[in-house]
Amino acid sequence: MAVMTYREALNMALREEMRRDPNVFVIGEEVGLYEGAYKVTQGLLKEFGPQRVVDTPIAESGFTGVGIGAAMAGLRPVVEMMTFNFALLALDQIVNSAAKMHYMSGGQFNVPIVIRGPGGPAAQLAAQHSQSMETYFYHVPGLKVVRPTTPMDAKGLLKSSIRDDNPVIFIEAETLYNVKGEVPEDPDFLIPLGKAIVRREGTDVTVIAYMGMMYRALEAAEELEKEGISVELVDPRTLRPMDTETIINSVRKTHRVVVVEAGAGFAGMGSEIAASVTEQAFDDLDAPVERVTGANAPMPYARNLERLKTPSKDKIVAAIRRVCCVNGHANGS
Amino acid sequence: MAKTLTRSAASSSGFGVDAEGAKRLLSDMLLIRRFEEKAAEAYALGKIGGFLHLYIGEEAVAVGATSVLRPDDYAISAYREHGHCLAKGSDPKRVMAELHGRRDGLSKGKGGSMHLFDRSTNFLGGHAIVGAHLPIAVGVAFAIKYRGGDQVIVCYFGDGAVPEGEFHEAMNLAALWKLPVIFLCENNRYAMGTSVERALAQTEIWKFGQTYGVPSEKVDGMDVLAVRDAVGRAVARTRQEKIPALIEADTYRYRGHSMRDPAGAVYRTKEEVEREKLRDPIVLFRDKILSAGLLSEADIRAIEKDVNDRIDEAVAFADASPEPPGEWLFTDIYKEA
Ligand SMILES: Cc1ncc(C[n+]2csc(CCOP(=O)(O)OP(=O)(O)O)c2C)c(N)n1
Ligand SMILES: [Mg+2]
Numbered sequence: 140m141a142v143m144t145y146r147e148a149l150n151m152a153l154r155e156e157m158r159r160d161p162n163v164f165v166i167g168e169e170v171g172l173y174e175g176a177y178k179v180t181q182g183l184l185k186e187f188g189p190q191r192v193v194d195t196p197i198a199e200s201g202f203t204g205v206g207i208g209a210a211m212a213g214l215r216p217v218v219e220m221m222t223f224n225f226a227l228l229a230l231d232q233i234v235n236s237a238a239k240m241h242y243m244s245g246g247q248f249n250v251p252i253v254i255r256g257p258g259g260p261a262a263q264l265a266a267q268h269s270q271s272m273e274t275y276f277y278h279v280p281g282l283k284v285v286r287p288t289t290p291m292d293a294k295g296l297l298k299s300s301i302r303d304d305n306p307v308i309f310i311e312a313e314t315l316y317n318v319k320g321e322v323p324e325d326p327d328f329l330i331p332l333g334k335a336i337v338r339r340e341g342t343d344v345t346v347i348a349y350m351g352m353m354y355r356a357l358e359a360a361e362e363l364e365k366e367g368i369s370v371e372l373v374d375p376r377t378l379r380p381m382d383t384e385t386i387i388n389s390v391r392k393t394h395r396v397v398v399v400e401a402g403a404g405f406a407g408m409g410s411e412i413a414a415s416v417t418e419q420a421f422d423d424l425d426a427p428v429e430r431v432t433g434a435n436a437p438m439p440y441a442r443n444l445e446r447l448k449t450p451s452k453d454k455i456v457a458a459i460r461r462v463c464c465v466n467g468h469a470n471g472s
Numbered sequence: 473m474a475k476t477l478t479r480s481a482a483s484s485s486g487f488g489v490d491a492e493g494a495k496r497l498l499s500d501m502l503l504i505r506r507f508e509e510k511a512a513e514a515y516a517l518g519k520i521g522g523f524l525h526l527y528i529g530e531e532a533v534a535v536g537a538t539s540v541l542r543p544d545d546y547a548i549s550a551y552r553e554h555g556h557c558l559a560k561g562s563d564p565k566r567v568m569a570e571l572h573g574r575r576d577g578l579s580k581g582k583g584g585s586m587h588l589f590d591r592s593t594n595f596l597g598g599h600a601i602v603g604a605h606l607p608i609a610v611g612v613a614f615a616i617k618y619r620g621g622d623q624v625i626v627c628y629f630g631d632g633a634v635p636e637g638e639f640h641e642a643m644n645l646a647a648l649w650k651l652p653v654i655f656l657c658e659n660n661r662y663a664m665g666t667s668v669e670r671a672l673a674q675t676e677i678w679k680f681g682q683t684y685g686v687p688s689e690k691v692d693g694m695d696v697l698a699v700r701d702a703v704g705r706a707v708a709r710t711r712q713e714k715i716p717a718l719i720e721a722d723t724y725r726y727r728g729h730s731m732r733d734p735a736g737a738v739y740r741t742k743e744e745v746e747r748e749k750l751r752d753p754i755v756l757f758r759d760k761i762l763s764a765g766l767l768s769e770a771d772i773r774a775i776e777k778d779v780n781d782r783i784d785e786a787v788a789f790a791d792a793s794p795e796p797p798g799e800w801l802f803t804d805i806y807k808e809a
Contacts, residue, residue: 164618190618195645196644196645196648198641198644198645200607200637200638200641201607201610201638201641201642201644201645202607202641202645203607204604204605204606204607204608204610204611204638204641204642205607205608205610205611205614205645206611207607207608207611208596208607208608208609208610208611208612208613208614208615209611209612209614209615209618210611211596211608211611211612212546212611212612212615212616213615214614214615214618216611231601231604232604232607232608235601235604236599236601236604236605236608240597241804241805241806241807242582242804242805243579243582243583243587243589243597243598244579244583244587244589244591244597244598245577245578245579245580245581245582245583245589245804246580246803246804246807247578247579247589247590247591248589248591248596248597249807251807280805281805281806283806303809304806304807304808304809305806305807
C-alpha cells in the first residue's frame with residue numbers, strides 16, 4: 140500500500156495497463172503534450188510516445204468515434220473527455236454506436252472502450268461545467284457506468300474497466316483529484332465492476348452515496364454516531380450494472396434508507412434505488428425511502444446559490460433523523 | 473483474385489478486366505439488383521418490416537469499389553447497405569434472413585436491414601445515424617496504422633452526411649493523422665427529399681477533400697469500370713502512402729428513399745427518373761461487354777439464371793429460418809468475459 144492522490148491512482152492504473160497490453164492507448168484533448176487538463180495523464184507521453192498517447196483537436200464526436208472504430212478493430216482505447224460536460228457532443232457515438240454495436244451485430248463486434256474524465260459538481264464552474272453527468276449514460280443498455288469514490292477505487296476500477304470487453308463510462312470528479320488514500324501498488328490489483336462496497340457498518344439506517352456525497356455522508360454518519368444513530372454507508376461504485384444485492388442486504392439489516400445524490404433528483408439515481416428497494420424489500424422497510432438530492436435547478440455560479448443547489452451535510456443529517464424517527468426512535472430497533 | 477484485378481485496372485486504359493473479371497462485375501451487380509427486387513416483394517408481403525432502403529440504381533459503386541479490395545480490407549456503410557455487404561462477400565441467404573428478422577440472419581435477426589455486419593468479410597455495418605460511421609471508419613484506419621498493417625477501409629456514405637459535422641471531423645482527423653481510409657460518397661442527389669442544392673453551399677462534394685488536403689475526385693458512379701478505376705487508384709495510393717482519399721460517385725437511386733416513399737415522386741420529376749434510367753449501370757455494362765465481345769448473350773443469360781437461382785434460394789432460406797428465440801432478447805447486450 141502507498142498513500143497517493145486520486146489523480147496519481149488513476150495515472151498508475153493507466154500506466155500499468157498500458158505496460159501490460161500494447162493494444163491499450165490513450166486519446167483525447169490535451170492528454171499528451173499538455174499532460175492532461177487535470178494532469179491525470181502526466182508522464183504518459185514520455186513513457187509511451189505519441190502513437191499511444193494521442194492528442195486530438197476539439198472534436199468529441201469525431202475522436203470518440205475513432206475510439207469506437209479502433210475498438211471494433213481490436214484495440215483498447217481509453218478516451219479522455221476533458222470534462223464529461225463535453226461528452227454530450229459525443230452522446231450519439233456513445234449511445235447509438237458504442238452501446239449497441241455488440242447487440243445489433245448479433246454479438247459479432249464488441250467495443251472495449253473506456254471513456255473517462257471528470258464530471259459532477261465542481262467549485263463555482265457554473266451551469267455548463269458543473270453537473271452530474273452519469274444520468275445521461277446509466278439509462279442505456281450496453282454501457283457500464285462507474286463512479287469511483289476513493290483513490291483505491293479509482294485505480295482498481297479503472298484497471299477493470301480497461302480490461303472489460305464492453306464500453307465503460309468512467310466518471311471521475313474535479314473535486315476528488317487531490318483526495319489522498321491508500322492504494323495497492325500491486326499491478327494485479329483489480330476491483331470488479333458491478334460490486335458495491337459497505338464503507339461503514341451500521342445498524343439503524345442505510346445511506347447510499349458515491350463520490351463527493353459519500354464523503355459528506357461520512358461526516359453526517361460521524362455526527363449522528365454521537366447521538367446514538369448507527370449509519371451504514373453503501374457505495375455502489377458501479378451504477379450500471381448496479382449491485383442491488385448489497386444494497387438490499389443492508390436494507391434488510393437496517394430497515395431504513397436514505398439515498399444521497401448530487402444531481403437534480405428528478406428521474407435520478409435516488410429514484411432508481413428507491414424503486415429497487417420498494418420492489419425487493421418493501422416488507423423490510425420501517426419508513427419510506429428518503430432522497431437527498433441536488434435542487435431541481437441548473438448549477439448557479441454565486442457561491443451562496445451553489446451551496447443551496449448542492450446537498451449539504453445538514454440536509455443528509457436531517458433526512459437520516461427523519462427516517463429514523465418515523466415509528467419512534469430507531470435506536471435499539 | 474481481387475489483388476491482380478487492382479493492378480490491371482490501374483495500369484490499363486481500356487477495359488481493365490478480362491472476360492472472367494467482367495463476368496464477376498456483372499454477376500455481382502445483378503445479384504444486388506435481384507436481391508433488392510426480392511426484398512421489395514417480401515416487404516410488400518409484410519415479411520420484412522421497418523425501414524427498407526433499396527440500392528437499385530447504385531450497384532456499380534459497391535461492386536466497382538469492392539472489386540479492387542482485398543478480402544482483409546474493411547468496408548463500412550450507412551443504412552442503404554445491402555449492396556455493400558453483398559459485394560463484400562456475405563452470403564445472400566444470411567443477409568435475406570436478417571432482413572426477415574430470422575435467427576440465421578447475419579446479426580441473428582437483431583439488426584435488420586439497417587444493421588448488417590459480417591465479421592467473416594470485415595464488413596463493419598450497417599449504421600443508421602447519418603454521419604456517425606465516418607469517425608468509426610477513421611478509427612478502424614487508426615487501428616490498421618497502429619498495428620502497422622497495410623489494409624484500407626472503404627467508408628460509403630450518402631450526400632446527406634456531408635452537411636453533418638462528423639463528415640468534417642472525420643475528414644480532418646483522417647487527413648491530420650494520415651490514415652488509410654477511403655471516403656466514398658454516393659451522391660445520389662437526394663437525402664430523402666432534400667436535393668444537394670437545398671442542402672449544401674458547395675454542391676461539388678469532392679471539393680471538400682481539397683480543403684483538408686485529401687486527394688479527391690468525382691467519378692461516374694453509373695460506370696462500374698470508372699468506379700473500379702478511381703477506387704483502384706485511391707486504394708493503391710492509400711495502401712502505399714497511408715493517406716486518405718475522397719471519391720464522389722455521381723449516382724442515382726431509382727426507387728424512393730425507403731419503402732415508405734414508394735414513388736419518390738414529390739421532390740423529383742418522373743422525367744428525371746426516366747432520364748436517369750437511361751444510364752442504368754447494369755444495362756450500360758452489359759451493352760458494353762456485349763459489343764466488346766467479352767461475353768456472349770448466352771453467357772449473360774447463364775449469369776442471370778445463376779443469380780436468380782441464388783436469390784430464390786436466399787428467399788427460401790429466409791422463409792424457412794425460425795424466428796430468434798425469446799431468450800435472445802437479453803443476449804449480446806454485453807460481451808461476457
Ligand atoms: C443524424 C440523422 N438525422 C436524420 C436521419 C433520418 N434520415 C435517414 S436517411 C436520411 C437521408 C440521408 O441521405 P443520404 O445520406 O444522401 O443517403 P441516401 O439515403 O441517399 O442513400 C435521413 C435524413 C438519420 N437517420 N440520422
Ligand atoms: Mg443521398
